Amino acid sequence: MSKPGQRVLVALRKMIVSGELAAGERLVEIPTAERMGVSRMPVRMAFRILEQEGLLSKCEGRGYTVRTVTASEIAGAVEVRGVLEGLAARQAAERGLDPKTSTVLHECLEIGDALFAKGYVTEEDTEVYHDFNRRFHQAIIEASGNPAISHALARNDHLPFASVSSLIVDRNDMAREYRRFNFAHMQHHAIVDALVSGQGARAEALMREHANATLRYAEIFNPIPASTDGIKVIRDT
Incomplete structure (x- = not known):
């Protein structure tokens, strides 16, 4: 994974943990990329990894939602x-x-x-x-x-x-x-x-x-x- 991708991944994990990204909140590539000052690719890769880790769920349409984690x-x-x-x-x-x-x-x-x-x-x-x-x-x-x-x-x-x-x-x-x-x-x-x-x-x-x-x-x-x-x-x- 690229360094920008790794930074985005770590940052999103922390935002989920801290509650800055609340359970049920929807995340989409372009707005998230703009928010973090990166291209869409690092965000796309981070979303996929966070889904694999059980922190995001894929929406039926576009994007993901933050899972409730206890x-x-x-x-x-x-x-x-x-x-x-x-x-x-x-x-x-x-x-x-x-x-x-x-x-x-x-x-x-x-x-x-x-x-x-x-x-x-x-x-x-x-x-x-x-x-x-x-x-x-x-x-x-x-x-x-x-x-x-x-x-x-x-x-x-x-x-x-x-x-x-x-x-x-x-x-x-x-x-x-x-x-x-x-x-x-x-x-x-x-x-x-x-x-x-x-x-x-x-x-x-x-x-x-x-x-x-x-x-x-x-x-x-x-x-x-x-x-x-x-x-x-x-x-x-």
Whole structure:
């Protein structure tokens, strides 16, 4: 996906989460493109991905409508992802990592280390994080040697914010974004250590915790007002 497309996708996710785009609101390509200052193509691609993620529904005519999403629906989908990715990590550790997978995982760690070493992140940095984070998770899933996990995750990814690619960035608080992304990357290091050491149970527990951080660690860094019913937590991945 192009950089403009990725920016539009992230922005629309945040607008849906914040309520700026309310449940039931209709979205059409041209007005949305004009609102966001881009061409129609990035908006078209973003709409399709958001439909796949369960955040938009296709209208009978043109355009899409914003779906109603509850905190419990998000929590359930993220928990299922944690269980599936935890199983993948355990099986990968028990099988042992092949050289190719080990290389990919360590490359991801190195990219992240360089990204966070400067003590802050920019919007462009979060795009880099999105890319290597996706590679990291996919490498572990493939290393499990269990195709059923990939199939189950593909189905679960159609639920709101279940996918590891569902990234939202708060442009107004990049210091907080640095803390949460850096924290997630430290978890990456612990996961790789468990995988390399062949510690299946530990790898599984760490991977499940990594997924559940989506829901919990935002409260540590930025407490959520009760009126939001927990929805704001989904900004963390």
